[in-house]
Amino acid sequence: MADRHQNPAQTQQQQRAPRHSYHNTPTNASTFLRKLQGSAPNSAQLVGFLTLLVSGAILLLLTGLTVTATVLGVIFFTPLIIVSSPIWVPLGIVLVLTAGFFVSMCGFGAAAVAGLSWMYRYFKGMHPPGSDRVDYARSRIYDTASHVKDYAREYGGYLHSKVKDAAPGA
Numbered sequence: 001m002a003d004r005h006q007n008p009a010q011t012q013q014q015q016r017a018p019r020h021s022y023h024n025t026p027t028n029a030s031t032f033l034r035k036l037q038g039s040a041p042n043s044a045q046l047v048g049f050l051t052l053l054v055s056g057a058i059l060l061l062l063t064g065l066t067v068t069a070t071v072l073g074v075i076f077f078t079p080l081i082i083v084s085s086p087i088w089v090p091l092g093i094v095l096v097l098t099a100g101f102f103v104s105m106c107g108f109g110a111a112a113v114a115g116l117s118w119m120y121r122y123f124k125g126m127h128p129p130g131s132d133r134v135d136y137a138r139s140r141i142y143d144t145a146s147h148v149k150d151y152a153r154e155y156g157g158y159l160h161s162k163v164k165d166a167a168p169g170a
Contacts, residue, residue: 122134
């Protein structure tokens with residue numbers, strides 16, 4: 001009951017008073033320093049970061065120099081390229097066609113050598129990869145040809161007799 005009859009000014013002070021003290025007391029400062037020291041980088045991490053920083057700066061500088069040299073080269077050599085383009089365009093076309101012909105002939109030559117090598121091994125009986133499929137296809141073709149031949153013999157005589165009935169003098 002005594003709590004109910006307190007002075008209203010005292011009640012406001014109690015409500016405004018902070019529950020936790022965030023002032024820089026010696027215990028809070030030492031805790032902060034301990035946490036800071038615990039997460040501080042060691043010397044190897046520091047050297048790695050400095051190496052990363054230096055190499056990044058060097059690469060950034062080299063990138064800038066490269067872009068600058070490229071832009072200046074385009075500015076200075078564009079008139080020369082435009083003036084000499086009647087020479088460069090046909091020469092470029094001839095070079096591209098020659099290179100394409102050479103590469104395609106090399107590819108066709110390699111395919112021919114591979115095919116001839118496979119055929120040599122197949123006919124020598126060395127059973128190269130895929131020879132079983134060729135043997136199966138050959139046997140299927142032979143069976144189909146023999147069935148067609150038998151069918152022609154069987155029904156060829158029938159048709160021949162029908163032709164004689166239609167044209168007796170034939």
